[in-house]
Ligand code: ADE
């Protein structure tokens with residue numbers, strides 16, 4: 001099974017680039033930029049990654065991102081992630097980035113975008129991996145800050161396919177950003193939102209109805225509302241599920257209790273993603289393996305996760321066809 005997963009073509013649709021900052025790179029950047037971090041070595045950083053819920057993770061995650069200062073830092077971060085994609089046979093990746101985490105510290109939107117887009121262009125040319133960028137608004141900040149961020153994105157509009165919504169879900173429901181999402185969609189962006197991770201299933205319904213998102217990030221709390229599950233199936237709404245994230249943040253107490261396989265078998269379009277791999281102990285292959293170890297899955301079912309992600313991706317039709325062909329060729333060879 002492990003061999004099958006290693007060779008399986010994959011598409012990642014839920015990855016926070018700041019969450020791919022490995023402790024070793026965090027240390028290197030801290031030294032390069034003369035920034036003090038409250039850890040003596042990378043092992044100490046890893047020991048601190050013991051989370052009780054989403055907020056306990058976010059506090060450490062925003063702290064870690066403070067070592068990212070220059071365009072080169074953002075390039076190195078993104079390039080390191082794309083190398084991991086290559087190792088895990090990820091053929092297409094859609095990356096979230098959180099501009100407010102950086103602009104609030106005086107780092108310019110341009111600095112972030114130049115580093116990210118140059119690394120992604122090099123990854124396409126040298127590694128053959130296609131990608132898209134999704135600008136996420138931090139939902140614990142206010143509407144005005146989100147509007148300001150949307151304005152700053154104007155010059156980079158052609159490099160950003162969609163807007164998203166992340167950070168602390170409880171207490172910050174989708175309707176808080178109704179007007180920002182309406183403005184973004186009017187400008188031509190697609191939309192996604194984290195919903196139903198820790199928050200109630202009504203956040204999923206509201207993200208669909210109010211924010212008019214094309215897909216839902218996490219969405220695992222949909223199981224609390226059978227009518228919503230039927231709607232997701234009928235409307236072919238894709239859920240970008242992140243199994244290791246969900247167990248590390250105690251959304252599920254164990255991988256055995258994770259509902260991703262039930263949802264797949266009911267006909268919900270679910271995919272497997274890493275979320276914040278440097279913090280949750282694994283990239284794509286680790287996430288696939290963790291699910292396959294806890295649940296009995298056929299090769300066809302494992303391939304279905306990739307098939308669903310290809311259909312839900314924001315890449316062009318031609319690239320989608322190529323990805324489907326590569327997946328089919330692999331399945332046929334097994
Ligand atoms: N930002 C990074 N990872 C996140 C997650 N899993 N949920 C909400 N916001 C995030």
Ligand code: ZN
Nearest residue numbers: 016166217275
């Ligand atoms: Zn996420």
